[in-house]
Ligand SMILES: Nc1ncnc2c1ncn2[C@@H]1O[C@H](COP(=O)(O)OP(=O)(O)OP(=O)(O)O)[C@@H](O)[C@H]1O
């Protein structure tokens with residue numbers, strides 16, 4: 124079991140920082156030994172979807188920030204991605220597959236975050252920003268042992 128640990132990152136909501144955030148959080152997450160490479164890839168993807176959303180949709184004008192907070196408690200990784208931008212008027216609608224306010228996009232970001240995390244919570248106050256909280260734990264700590272036994 125991993126000890127409790129946490130990290131906070133804050134950076135401008137610009138496209139260059141999406142790659143930074145996904146690699147940084149994946150590196151932090153790898154402190155949980157029993158994450159598989161596939162699960163670390165899932166973490167990279169959900170972080171990049173959440174941070175991309177802030178870059179693409181978060182702010183009406185340049186200069187806005189993204190705050191990423193990651194916590195390890197035991198075997199559970201909790202990632203919070205938040206902004207202080209325009210917010211989402213109807214979160215339930217925004218979470219629907221294929222819903223987008225940008226005609227050139229797929230509207231699949233929240234669907235991916237939901238599918239690849241164990242738990243997704245999205246909250247927003249219009250005009251005050253969005254907070255996305257995602258939890259992920261190794262699915263099968265000791266799966267090799269499970270396979271060996273079965
Ligand atoms: N941080 C945010 N601030 C403001 N609006 C947001 C934010 N994140 C998401 N949204 C809104 O929620 C909608 C759905 O987001 P989602 O990530 O599912 O799809 P998308 O970003 O439009 O497309 P894709 O993720 O497939 O490129 C967005 O179109 C946008 O209107």
Ligand SMILES: [Mg+2]
Pocket residue numbers: 172175176231232233
């Ligand atoms: Mg998106």
